[in-house]
Amino acid sequence: MTLKVLGVGSSMRKGSYSTETLRIALEKASQNGSETKLLSLYDNPLPFYHERSRGNNSNIDLATEMVKGSDAFILATPDYHGSMSGSLKNFLDHFWSDFAGKTFGYICASHEKGLTVMDQMRTAVRQCYGWSMPYGVAINGDHDFDEDGSITNPALERRLRMLARDLVIYGRIIREQFQNDLGSSEAATFAAQYRK
Numbered sequence: 001m002t003l004k005v006l007g008v009g010s011s012m013r014k015g016s017y018s019t020e021t022l023r024i025a026l027e028k029a030s031q032n033g034s035e036t037k038l039l040s041l042y043d044n045p046l047p048f049y050h051e052r053s054r055g056n057n058s059n060i061d062l063a064t065e066m067v068k069g070s071d072a073f074i075l076a077t078p079d080y081h082g083s084m085s086g087s088l089k090n091f092l093d094h095f096w097s098d099f100a101g102k103t104f105g106y107i108c109a110s111h112e113k114g115l116t117v118m119d120q121m122r123t124a125v126r127q128c129y130g131w132s133m134p135y136g137v138a139i140n141g142d143h144d145f146d147e148d149g150s151i152t153n154p155a156l157e158r159r160l161r162m163l164a165r166d167l168v169i170y171g172r173i174i175r176e177q178f179q180n181d182l183g184s185s186e187a188a189t190f191a192a193q194y195r196k
């Protein structure tokens with residue numbers, strides 16, 4: 001299968017480091033044989049989650065189509081007070097039920113390595129029954145990029161290459177196994193509850 005990877009950029013800043021890093025990660029993921037798309041919550045803001053907010057908003061419709069067509073995700077966020085951006089949390093609140101059997105990679109722009117941010121993204125994704133990559137990529141925009149927006153830190157470049165490669169490989173294995181489990185009659189598998 002060709003893995004379809006959706007990158008979700010959630011900074012509310014034009015010229016965002018986290019979204020720019022996400023673009024680079026997606027490019028590397030496509031070099032590893034996946035199909036990639038970018039959903040920028042800056043350009044396509046979602047209304048605050050409300051039980052009546054689904055289904056009557058063109059931004060939600062676009063995001064729904066992109067989420068449902070994806071097998072794996074890269075979530076990118078700035079560090080906002082040690083946590084993910086509100087827009088990313090809101091995205092997860094909208095689409096939590098579409099994450100089972102899908103793998104998530106993480107990017108965080110922070111001045112402090114973003115460890116608590118990564119933890120919170122992983123916790124939220126686990127609650128949505130998604131699978132998480134065991135490491136993330138933290139960037140410090142002022143140190144890792146030059147004025148033209150190119151990466152100047154070779155360690156960051158290597159880590160992004162690793163994330164892109166691992167997400168495509170492990171994401172495909174998990175997705176294929178989940179789909180096989182959906183199609184089988186085996187009872188003792190997590191996927192059983194998702195059978196129609």
Ligand SMILES: Cc1cc2nc3c(=O)[nH]c(=O)nc-3n(C[C@H](O)[C@H](O)[C@H](O)COP(=O)(O)O)c2cc1C
Pocket residue numbers: 011012013015016017018019077078079080081082083109110111112113141
């Ligand atoms: C509301 C707000 C809260 C922030 N809180 C933190 C923080 O707790 N720790 C930190 O290192 N940076 C914090 N920052 C700085 C951003 O994380 C940092 O500038 C980051 O590079 C922004 O990412 P972006 O370029 O993708 O928007 C905060 C910025 C904003 C706007």
